[in-house]
Amino acid sequence: MSEPFSVRVTVRGYETDVQGHLNQAVYLNYAEHARWELLHRAGLTQAVLAARGVGPVVLETTIRYARELLAGEEVEVTCAFSWGTGKTFRVEQVITKADGTVSAEITGVAGVLDLGRRKLLPSPQDVFGELAGKPELLGL
Incomplete structure (x- = not known):
């Protein structure tokens, strides 16, 4: 199995709290940045999705914090x-130092x-698979 898609991010000082943690x-x-980067690499830009009248929506998110992140x-x-x-x-994401x-x-x-009917489509993988230039990046 191939490695999951990933992006590199540097923690910026203004993103930290009073304790110095992210x-x-x-x-x-x-997480949102990584999701959109994956969609873009697969060919699903916001323009492509909007032209089709569809858009991804997050319905639930759970974060399990394990170790602090510091500026830099x-x-x-x-x-x-x-x-x-x-x-x-499901969308599975991991932030690793x-x-x-x-x-x-x-x-x-x-x-x-x-986006017109404001209803979830019955088969999201079919829509993404049809519109993506590189559906394999999405596990399709």
């Missing part, structure tokens, strides 16, 4: 989609929204 809300920003640290943020049946799919220590695990449930 602010808890910023973990969500890092470089991390890898992975992203992998897990497809099943039905209207939703340069020394290999896991800082956080982020698990989400997402879907693909029909």
